[in-house]
Amino acid sequence: MKLFGSYTSPYVRHCRIVLARNGQDCRFVETDYEQSAELSPARRVPFLYDDKLMLTDSASILRYLREKAGQPFFPDIRDYDLFLLVNTAMDSTVNLFLLEKDGITPADCGYLVRQKGRVEDTLAYLDRHLGSGDVPMDSASDGMIRLGCFLSWALFRKRISLKDHPALADFQRQFESDPQIAATHPSNAG
Numbered sequence: 001m002k003l004f005g006s007y008t009s010p011y012v013r014h015c016r017i018v019l020a021r022n023g024q025d026c027r028f029v030e031t032d033y034e035q036s037a038e039l040s041p042a043r044r045v046p047f048l049y050d051d052k053l054m055l056t057d058s059a060s061i062l063r064y065l066r067e068k069a070g071q072p073f074f075p076d077i078r079d080y081d082l083f084l085l086v087n088t089a090m091d092s093t094v095n096l097f098l099l100e101k102d103g104i105t106p107a108d109c110g111y112l113v114r115q116k117g118r119v120e121d122t123l124a125y126l127d128r129h130l131g132s133g134d135v136p137m138d139s140a141s142d143g144m145i146r147l148g149c150f151l152s153w154a155l156f157r158k159r160i161s162l163k164d165h166p167a168l169a170d171f172q173r174q175f176e177s178d179p180q181i182a183a184t185h186p187s188n189a190g
């Protein structure tokens with residue numbers, strides 16, 4: 001298997017964590033925007049090749065890795081919804097980040113105000129629900145791994161503050177205290 005991606009991408013990081021935890025053999029190919037535009041129709045990372053199979057999204061890659069390892073993929077509907085909710089907030093945050101690099105901010109575009117609000121509401125919602133039993137707390141679940149990858153990336157890029165979200169801050173610290181996970185932190189570029 002060959003996984004194409006960057007060391008900073010939170011979507012790629014999730015795949016790298018599962019690969020490391022499962023001890024699965026996979027070559028990592030560092031890929032920039034130009035290469036991803038040449039090699040994947042989605043023009044995004046991650047993508048994965050295994051012989052003739054090509055997968056273009058972290059969700060299908062994760063399912064493939066889990067199935068290869070004989071592990072269930074989202075057996076709990078609440079964990080699946082957590083994964084999707086975090087993904088929605090993460091897509092919005094990445095979008096705001098990339099647009100800001102091109103000089104476009106919520107001050108220029110009403111839709112970006114909505115995107116920003118989506119991220120803020122999701123963080124507030126997750127902070128309230130984390131630990132209340134509404135959100136499953138299995139730190140090895142794909143919903144929780146995605147949440148950890150999102151929070152750490154957004155903090156690393158200074159996109160969010162967890163000052164008013166103590167439950168999320170605790171979770172993020174706990175997530176990064178696992179040495180195997182910490183080794184994939186976006187600041188460890190290679």
Ligand SMILES: N[C@@H](CCC(=O)N[C@@H](CS)C(=O)NCC(=O)O)C(=O)O
Nearest residue numbers: 009010011043044045046057058059
């Ligand atoms: N749904 C995709 C999202 C991947 C994604 O947004 N990757 C970012 C890097 S963090 C990217 O390659 N962005 C380049 C672009 O949007 O052109 C997945 O889960 O794999």
